[in-house]
Amino acid sequence: MMCATALLSSCHIYKAYDRPDTIETAGIYRDPVSVTDTLAADTTNMGNIPWTDIFRDPKLQSLIEEGLANNVDMQAAVLRVEESKALLTAARLSFLPSLNLAPQGSTTTIGSSSFAKAYTLPAAASWEVDLFGKLLNASRDQKTIYLQSQYSQQAVRSQLISGIANTYFTLLMLDRQVEITTETVDIYKENVRAMEAMKEAGMTTEAAVVQMKAVYHQVSSSLINLKRQVREVENSLSVLLAKAPQQIERGRLEDQYIPDELMAGVPLQLLENRPDVKIAEMSLASAYYTTNKARAAFYPGLNITATAGWTNGSGITVSNPGQFMFQALASLAQPIFNNGKLMANLKVSKAEEKIAQMNYQQAILQAGKEVSDALHLYDATNKMLVQDKEQIQQLEKAVEYTKALFQSAESTYLEILSAQQSLLSAQLTEVSDNVQRMQAVINLYSAVGGGRE
Template identity: 40%
Template sequence: MTISKLRWLCSLLLLFYISSCQVTKPYEAPTTKVEGLYRDVVPTDTTTLAQLPWRTLFTDPQLQSLIAEGIANNLDLQVAAARVQQADAYFRQSQAAFLPTLSATGNVTRAKQAAFNGLGSFPAGTQYQLFGIASWEADLWGKLRSSKKAYLAQLRQSEAYQRTVQTSLVANVANYYYLLLALDQQLDITQQTVQNRIQDVKTMQALKTAGIVTGAAVVQSEANRYAAEVSIPDLKQQIRETENTLSTLLGRVPGAIPRSTLQSQEVVSTLQTGVPAQLLRYRPDVQQAEYAYRSAFELTNAARAYFYPALTLTGNGGYSTFQPENLISPTAVFYALGGGLVQPILNRGANKARLRVSEAQQTEARLNLQTSLLTAGEEVSNALYSYQAAGDKAAVRTQQLDALEKSVTYSQALLKNGFANYTEVLTAQQSLLQAQLNGINDRQQQLQAVTTLYRALGGGWQ
């Protein structure tokens, strides 16, 4: 090749490269509104609960063991891992598109020309061939490069989805665990209440014998005992169903769940949310939405490249002979090199449609990203207020329980001395039981609010 031809070729390739830079656009992250995502919260500290590893937040050894088992065996998490493997395979396939394709062929052909073909008569012959074919498409307009970036974004998107599944799994295991502890304590209180009311029946019978109360009071005390006892089967059913649900999350068959007690759980006293912009860094579903946008952006670049000609270089070479013993010899060598530009003409309408679809998908992905941020802000705000509401109720509930315990004690004393009827005792006892059960719900709500906030901020995958 002469120097002038080499310069001409280099100039042509440089021109193509400059043109390709104008066809595809460099990626720019979409503008997202993150200010004011947290209602009634003005965060100034960049420390966030999401930075904590889940073993640091959840200190109960039994709960830690269950979460670790769930991460190891949960089927949804395994499906997410399989999706990562699929996306990785597609990305590697996109990398291979930059390499030339190469195939090898060997054949034997037996042929005889017609006797009256105007060319004379030729004897039958057998041709032996062994050759290879290579083809390579030059990425002049960035189509392959943009496709590779799109597949890389899809790989990162699948990895973010895997983290999303894990954050939800950690939160769900913790929340069902706390529900189990709450149901256990409600069952204990209800069973203790039944024992107390059995004793009340005996007391009413003694008071009736003494002429202090009537038979109606005895019957009411028996009904009061059964009213508490009838809720025990429902509580046991809820416990069993919750154990079964938790077993499914752990990837095991339904069975008993080892656990501690609700009283032993420590409630986090300080909830640090960080600034809303950190949701882009820690919350995996927001990352997933951003990678989906990036993939759509790069596919739009690739769609633009379809309007420009494709440069393909092809070559083939090998051995061809009519004598098999001479197949692998210098005299049997043949080769051919070629190249061509293919400019789309009749399929321009299809290319326009492809570009419109890609642009619409890019718009959809941008809107989905903004939606994911709004959803994150909603979940963080709800979890914060739920925690605050549970704390406020707990403070008032303590005073309510103290007052109701005194009410039961006073009304029972008045009844024994003939200054009250059993209806007053019954009302006080029922109110006390309901307040005790609600107090358990308050503590469960506090624990679950911390877990929900942890997940809403993006914690749980570290």
């Protein structure tokens, strides 16, 4: 009965892969503002915009181009595409007969002086007739593997572009934080001098001077740490570009372009744009063809061989000139009993196909999550930056007010110190939030398949 079921499924053997109707894409984008609503579909997809229109800094563009040309992972992905293409060509040629030439010659001595020379010049051809789709499904399967290698190359390209951009903006963030912290260190250094002069004049205490010095050394230490991070990020970016660690030429954070509006596109476009989603679908297609090959194994295989050529040998005699010879043979092999291996292979293939379909659906859900996260991060950082600016304005006023109160002996220098520390923290946070907003743009661009081509 189980074998009969397998035989009755022969109609599937020749059918090409179609995307399953059960794959869901509706509502996979979550609105960045509403808690429950899904994001309205937008016919414009940010992923279709060239990366040069997203990242407009000439220095960043130069780094990305260098990375695309030299990155080791990128070069390896290109070579894997070439490998898969060669295997696909071989799979397509498997439909053709193989041809071999095997010439033979011999010399036979008879008595003391006579001898006979015999030769055979045969050409042998062998052809596996694809009656039940074995070769067809193998060829289609190899094509899915080839497409996977192409999509893998696109994935590496997209990840490399976003990785270089993220690292570049992190470097710009650290540069700006170094500038702010350096300015603060200079201010605190002057504060220490002022406090020491005031102590000599009896206007403040030793405790206040010591406290000021401690804060100065704390901020100086953080400056050293920031410079260390700059060097490490430069080294990381250098490795991405496949070159020895070195200084990276770069622009300024405040000069960077940020799109005013982000477009996620229609959810269905994720199926066509995201390389990792396409890889998952090609894995499903490959599993589908593997199942077809397992079905085809139940059917007979037909092989035709033919040999043609010239020979002067005929049995025990040698005749010259030689004669033309031809031989043809057809063989049919029908599996009857293989210890349950064929049915087991079919069951395994079907299970793997179901797993591949679940993985495909999960890849779509993960893609939707990444799009939603990027949209929400962009929305949140925009709002955070508004609050950051307001906070900085208020803290700048607080510093001025406490200085005025101190001059009128209505405040202590420690209150000025506290206000300055709060201002430094707010300024560094604003820089960090600004870069987070840029990274939200990068994340969304990558999430919708940007930079793949």
